[in-house]
Amino acid sequence: MQEIINADSVPDVVVQRLPLYVRVLSHFASAGIEVISSEQLGAHLQMTPAQIRKDLSYFGRFGKQGRGYDVGNLAVRLRSILGLDSQWNAVLIGVGRLGRAVVSYPGFEPEGFRIVAVFDADERLVGHEVGSMRVQKLTELEQTVTERDIKIGIVTVPAMYAQEVINQLVRAGVKAILNYAPIPPVVPPDVRVQGVDPVLALQSMTFYLKN
Amino acid sequence: MQEIINADSVPDVVVQRLPLYVRVLSHFASAGIEVISSEQLGAHLQMTPAQIRKDLSYFGRFGKQGRGYDVGNLAVRLRSILGLDSQWNAVLIGVGRLGRAVVSYPGFEPEGFRIVAVFDADERLVGHEVGSMRVQKLTELEQTVTERDIKIGIVTVPAMYAQEVINQLVRAGVKAILNYAPIPPVVPPDVRVQGVDPVLALQSMTFYLKN
Numbered sequence: 001m002q003e004i005i006n007a008d009s010v011p012d013v014v015v016q017r018l019p020l021y022v023r024v025l026s027h028f029a030s031a032g033i034e035v036i037s038s039e040q041l042g043a044h045l046q047m048t049p050a051q052i053r054k055d056l057s058y059f060g061r062f063g064k065q066g067r068g069y070d071v072g073n074l075a076v077r078l079r080s081i082l083g084l085d086s087q088w089n090a091v092l093i094g095v096g097r098l099g100r101a102v103v104s105y106p107g108f109e110p111e112g113f114r115i116v117a118v119f120d121a122d123e124r125l126v127g128h129e130v131g132s133m134r135v136q137k138l139t140e141l142e143q144t145v146t147e148r149d150i151k152i153g154i155v156t157v158p159a160m161y162a163q164e165v166i167n168q169l170v171r172a173g174v175k176a177i178l179n180y181a182p183i184p185p186v187v188p189p190d191v192r193v194q195g196v197d198p199v200l201a202l203q204s205m206t207f208y209l210k211n
Numbered sequence: 212m213q214e215i216i217n218a219d220s221v222p223d224v225v226v227q228r229l230p231l232y233v234r235v236l237s238h239f240a241s242a243g244i245e246v247i248s249s250e251q252l253g254a255h256l257q258m259t260p261a262q263i264r265k266d267l268s269y270f271g272r273f274g275k276q277g278r279g280y281d282v283g284n285l286a287v288r289l290r291s292i293l294g295l296d297s298q299w300n301a302v303l304i305g306v307g308r309l310g311r312a313v314v315s316y317p318g319f320e321p322e323g324f325r326i327v328a329v330f331d332a333d334e335r336l337v338g339h340e341v342g343s344m345r346v347q348k349l350t351e352l353e354q355t356v357t358e359r360d361i362k363i364g365i366v367t368v369p370a371m372y373a374q375e376v377i378n379q380l381v382r383a384g385v386k387a388i389l390n391y392a393p394i395p396p397v398v399p400p401d402v403r404v405q406g407v408d409p410v411l412a413l414q415s416m417t418f419y420l421k422n
Binding site for chain 1 (some may be wrong): 213216217221226227229230231234235238254255257289291293294295297299301312313316318319322324345362363377386389393394396397403405406407408409410411412413414415416417418419420421422
């Protein structure tokens with residue numbers, strides 16, 4: 001099933017929540033639950049049933065009036081809409097301590113994300129092995145991205161180098177960037193960036209601890 | 212300066228953005244820039260000047276008409292509002308590979324976050340040293356949280372144990388949880404949770420790669 005959605009018609013916050021829906025649905029499916037109401041889904045996602053119904057309405061009609069959602073079917077449809085039924089190749093830049101931890105992170109592969117090439121600006125690291133890949137130099141980035149059909153870049157360089165590395169990824173044609181560096185980068189409108197930053201997450205919670 | 216804000220009066224998305232403001236302002240300050248316009252701030256945060264002004268308006272009057280914001284002053288005020296001028300003690304539960312990487316992450320301490328105690332449900336790990344702390348058993352959690360004035364819990368256990376561990380943190384009195392487990396946990400309304408999950412971040416970007 002290939003469903004193509006007009007991405008501009010869906011609010012960004014809804015897209016951000018979809019992977020959580022998929023998680024919760026997989027959870028119910030593996031517990032043997034076949035049908036779920038928007039109330040039950042809402043309770044697990046800390047949302048109201050009305051929000052759930054509104055979110056899902058962007059992608060078509062899923063529920064049956066008074067009956068709820070078919071867990072398996074909804075999970076398959078959402079996975080297809082999110083592109084999670086495909087394999088996605090990623091390139092990682094920056095093989096310091098953080099980069100090596102990310103390369104060895106076991107959570108990517110089962111979800112269809114595969115780091116297929118690693119790069120570093122430091123000449124002394126080029127040629128070394130990280131996660132059974134040979135560290136490449138950045139001048140090879142564009143060719144590797146094209147040849148290996150890489151759509152995702154993972155940035156694990158220090159903050160001061162992050163914007164320049166992200167510029168290089170953008171020039172190489174990467175359209176989605178997972179940024180571990182603690183800076184909000186500037187990218188063209190057709191490139192998506194998601195930050196992974198535990199300190200930012202902590203800092204937005206201390207507001208509530210204090211106030 | 213102790214500024215107490217009514218947390219309910221500020222939208223959650225604004226609070227989420229404040230740490231980014233602080234980052235960008237520190238960046239400008241260290242570059243020797245003393246005054247900044249909402250246009251310049253907006254360009255670095257990929258927001259409109261009007262959004263910037265609206266966000267900051269929740270916390271008082273900062274800018275001078277036609278002159279912009281005083282970088283140093285705004286940074287200090289926002290840090291105070293966010294509670295970043297304090298030291299926050301945290302407890303970590305789950306000292307497997309991920310937990311050990313988080314304990315040794317160098318980004319927390321400079322920002323005022325300190326992991327002061329580590330726990331694991333696995334009896335075989337109790338008593339071992341991780342990051343120069345002795346791994347404690349979970350029955351000691353409540354006492355440790357109280358005695359050491361711990362407000363933040365960091366969860367690095369496998370998904371299947373995460374909800375139970377989060378329940379224990381909530382019972383022990385922790386009000387802010389940084390959750391590395393790939394589940395959206397259920398917590399009481401007075402407890403904040405932020406997830407750190409690179410797979411979720413990737414999954415919301417593949418939607419845009421595909422559609």
